[in-house]
Amino acid sequence: MKTSENPPDETKKDDSGLDFIRKIVVDDIRTNKNEGRVHTRFPPEPNGWMHIGHAMAIYLSYSIAQEYNGLFNLRFDDTDPSKESMDYVEAIKEDIQWLGADWEDRLYFASDYFEELYDLAVALINAGKAYICDLSADEIREQRGSLTEPGVNSPYRDRTIEENLDLFKRIRNGEFEDGSKVLRAKIDMASPNLLMRDPIMYRIKRVSHYRTGTDWIIYPSYDFTHGESDAIEGITHSLCSLEFETHRPLYDWFVDELLAVGALKHKPRQIEFSRLNVTYTITSKRKLLELVDGNYVSGWDDPRMPTIAGMRNRGFPASAMRTFLGRVGVTKREKNIDYGLLESCVREELDQEANRVMAILNPLKIVLENYPDDQVEHLEIPNHPKDISKGTRKVPFSRELYIEQEDFMEDPPKKFYRLTVGREVRLRNAYFITCTNFVKDDSGKIIELQCTYDPNTKGGSSPDGRKVKGTIHWLSKPHALEAEFRLYDRLFKREDPSGLPDYNPDSLTTTKGYVEPSLGNAKPASHYQFERLGYFFTDPKEFSQDNLVFNRTSTLRDTWAKIFKQHPHSKKKRQKKK
RNA sequence: AGCCCCAUAGUGUAGUGGUUAGCACCUCAGGCUCUGAAUCUGAUGACUCCAGUUCGAAUCUGGAUGGGGCUGCCA
Numbered sequence: 001m002k003t004s005e006n007p008p009d010e011t012k013k014d015d016s017g018l019d020f021i022r023k024i025v026v027d028d029i030r031t032n033k034n035e036g037r038v039h040t041r042f043p044p045e046p047n048g049w050m051h052i053g054h055a056m057a058i059y060l061s062y063s064i065a066q067e068y069n070g071l072f073n074l075r076f077d078d079t080d081p082s083k084e085s086m087d088y089v090e091a092i093k094e095d096i097q098w099l100g101a102d103w104e105d106r107l108y109f110a111s112d113y114f115e116e117l118y119d120l121a122v123a124l125i126n127a128g129k130a131y132i133c134d135l136s137a138d139e140i141r142e143q144r145g146s147l148t149e150p151g152v153n154s155p156y157r158d159r160t161i162e163e164n165l166d167l168f169k170r171i172r173n174g175e176f177e178d179g180s181k182v183l184r185a186k187i188d189m190a191s192p193n194l195l196m197r198d199p200i201m202y203r204i205k206r207v208s209h210y211r212t213g214t215d216w217i218i219y220p221s222y223d224f225t226h227g228e229s230d231a232i233e234g235i236t237h238s239l240c241s242l243e244f245e246t247h248r249p250l251y252d253w254f255v256d257e258l259l260a261v262g263a264l265k266h267k268p269r270q271i272e273f274s275r276l277n278v279t280y281t282i283t284s285k286r287k288l289l290e291l292v293d294g295n296y297v298s299g300w301d302d303p304r305m306p307t308i309a310g311m312r313n314r315g316f317p318a319s320a321m322r323t324f325l326g327r328v329g330v331t332k333r334e335k336n337i338d339y340g341l342l343e344s345c346v347r348e349e350l351d352q353e354a355n356r357v358m359a360i361l362n363p364l365k366i367v368l369e370n371y372p373d374d375q376v377e378h379l380e381i382p383n384h385p386k387d388i389s390k391g392t393r394k395v396p397f398s399r400e401l402y403i404e405q406e407d408f409m410e411d412p413p414k415k416f417y418r419l420t421v422g423r424e425v426r427l428r429n430a431y432f433i434t435c436t437n438f439v440k441d442d443s444g445k446i447i448e449l450q451c452t453y454d455p456n457t458k459g460g461s462s463p464d465g466r467k468v469k470g471t472i473h474w475l476s477k478p479h480a481l482e483a484e485f486r487l488y489d490r491l492f493k494r495e496d497p498s499g500l501p502d503y504n505p506d507s508l509t510t511t512k513g514y515v516e517p518s519l520g521n522a523k524p525a526s527h528y529q530f531e532r533l534g535y536f537f538t539d540p541k542e543f544s545q546d547n548l549v550f551n552r553t554s555t556l557r558d559t560w561a562k563i564f565k566q567h568p569h570s571k572k573k574r575q576k577k578k
Numbered sequence: 579a580g581c582c583c584c585a586u587a588g589u590g591u592a593g594u595g596g597u598u599a600g601c602a603c604c605u606c607a608g609g610c611u612c613u614g615a616a617u618c619u620g621a622u623g624a625c626u627c628c629a630g631u632u633c634g635a636a637u638c639u640g641g642a643u644g645g646g647g648c649u650g651c652c653a
Contacts, residue, residue, distance in 0.1 A: 015594095016592080016593075016594085017592065017593090019591090043653090044653095045652085045653050047652090047653080077653065079652090079653080080652060080653075082652095083652075083653090136651095137650085137651055140651075141649075141650085141651095144649060145649075146579090146580085146649055147579065147580055147581080147648075147649060148579045148580045148581095149579095149580085151649090178651095179651065182651055191581090192580060192581040192582085193581065193582075193648075194581090194648060194649050195648075195649095197649090200650090200651050202651085203651040204651085205651080219651095221650095221651075221652085221653090222652070222653045223653095225653095226653085242583075242584090242646080242647070243647065243648085243653095244653090245582070245583060245647070245648090246581085246582065246583090246647070246648050247648095249582095272583085274584085274646095279589085327590075327591085327602065327603080328590065328591085329590065329591050329592090330591095331584090331590090331591075332583070332584060333584055333585070333590090333591095333645095333646095334584075334645070334646060335589085335590065335591095336589075336590090337589070337590060337603090338588090338589050338590075338603060338604065340589085340603060340604060341589080341590075341602080341603050341604085343603095344602090344603055344604090345603090347615090347616090351615080351616060356613080385612085385613080385615095385616085386616075386617095415614090417614080418614090426612060427612095428612060428613065429612070430612095459612090460612045461612070468612085469614095470614085471611095471612050471613065471614090472613090473613075529613085529615085531613050531615085532613045532614085532615070533613090534615095556613075556614095556615050556616090557614090557615065557616090558614075558615085559614050559615085560614040561614085562614095563614080
């Protein structure tokens with residue numbers, strides 16, 4: 001992946017501007033620690049969907065490896081078979097790939113190291129640093145003590161090395177029931193860090209593992225697996241989020257003890273950073289699951305979901321995600337980023353990349369009374385106003401057109417400069433038109449406009465230099481293609497949502513409308529800007545030439561909406577008030 | 579309650595003893611415009627507090643305050 005934001009200049013001597021992790025890396029390279037190598041990893045547990053917070057962790061580890069000519073591993077931390085599955089492995093790989101992080105041929109699984117980990121555990125027993133404990137889970141919890149009180153030593157703590165070795169082997173061979181015994185590290189039951197109070201290294205679980213099958217009935221715990229896997233892979237900088245800070249002493253203890261007995265040769269360094277939170281968004285698996293289970297969203301990859309798959313389906317470009325992640329920065333402070341920053345990055349990218357086309361969400365028919373009945377012109381319109389390399393396309397123009405309902409007002413407020421009776425506006429890239437009259441149905445709804453066009457303004461400008469204040473988009477009614485629009489908005493109503501109670505019922509509005517005929521040839525998963533409406537993305541799965549489905553990635557900035565919100569009344573109505 | 583971590587505009591981030599405390603997003607005002615978009619210009623807006631060290635502290639020290647984490651045989 002390209003690291004677009006503030007790429008560090010490796011020749012630069014000073015560290016200024018670098019985040020604290022990069023400073024550590026630069027310093028390690030300078031002092032030739034790890035022979036100058038940089039090697040990172042991303043260690044997901046295959047038990048859920050990757051979300052925006054994971055994206056940050058992936059991007060950080062990958063881009064640091066990139067920037068310092070290092071390597072990046074993908075390693076699945078699959079030590080709890082009761083929750084994990086291969087389906088997640090494939091989904092996670094797809095997400096990481098999409099983001100642009102490349103693990104090349106270094107795809108690993110902690111389960112690849114089960115035998116090695118077992119030997120490491122034996123080495124620790126031999127060193128007198130681990131023992132088999134017969135206490136129940138409840139008893140262990142009780143004896144662990146509390147935040148303020150020390151724990152008490154397990155009565156099994158002083159078993160002989162021989163006995164521990166024998167027991168550990170017999171556990172592996174299946175002589176004991178699930179939960180009847182565990183292997184514990186012998187550290188310090190009085191440590192102020194609860195994690196150091198003789199933590200569990202192995203538990204008995206007769207659960208089939210999706211990769212090792214029934215080979216094992218004991219599985220190593222996270223704490224005993226993670227650092228050891230890092231050491232085995234030669235990871236130099238093991239980056240993780242803040243909640244693992246208190247695990248670091250334990251991480252170091254295991255590696256140091258194993259180093260001391262020569263069972264391990266390398267010591268990685270764990271560094272913690274604060275995780276990414278975004279306003280109007282949650283990443284809690286449990287809370288997101290409520291939305292999925294309750295069918296508030298179509299699934300984990302619903303375009304409203306803060307999952308990587310969801311954002312991909314929404315049409316957020318991977319490059320915009322990277323820009324966003326780069327702008328967010330890396331620190332240890334708790335962060336809550338404005339959702340607007342993400343949107344801004346998405347718009348910035350799409351403004352450059354997306355071809356402009358026209359679509360009408362809420363059609364209002366207009367008839368150009370002085371336009372020949374049977375005439376059709378094919379206007380050549382640029383695909384991108386700022387990038388001529390994107391070429392042009394032909395768009396049909398005829399006597400009967402559609403415009404957006406919101407672009408006409410019978411009794412407009414002062415700053416409204418779109419269409420109203422007697423006013424001239426420009427049809428984008430086409431002609432100036434003037435509204436002469438409108439037709440209402442029985443309910444008073446405006447259903448048709450009568451207009452005239454000025455044939456001398458073809459292309460959208462007047463030879464007499466006449467200016468027009470408003471420009472609106474349009475479609476030729478007989479040529480317009482029917483389409484479905486999925487108008488997405490933020491999933492939650494509140495900036496700091498609690499979950500389901502803050503679900504935004506307007507987060508999805510599905511509507512039928514029309515698009516210009518060129519879109520009949522569009523491919524799934526492509527970006528467009530519908531002029532004056534927003535960025536849309538052809539649905540990756542459902543879009544076809546017979547089923548034109550567009551997901552709204554983002555609206556355009558809408559200054560008019562703000563003005564209108566402040567002064568929603570027309571001149572007349574405001575005068576009445578006074 | 580014990581231990582650990584964190585503290586700069588609304589949000590995020592830079593700053594490592596001397597700066598008009600920089601940048602981005604947001605907000606506001608204006609210019610430009612065939613998208614009320616984009617773009618350009620400008621403006622508002624911050625060092626949690628108290629001591630100490632120093633000629634000089636956002637930066638160093640101590641304390642206070644505020645926020646977060648830690649008592650799964652989850653990761």
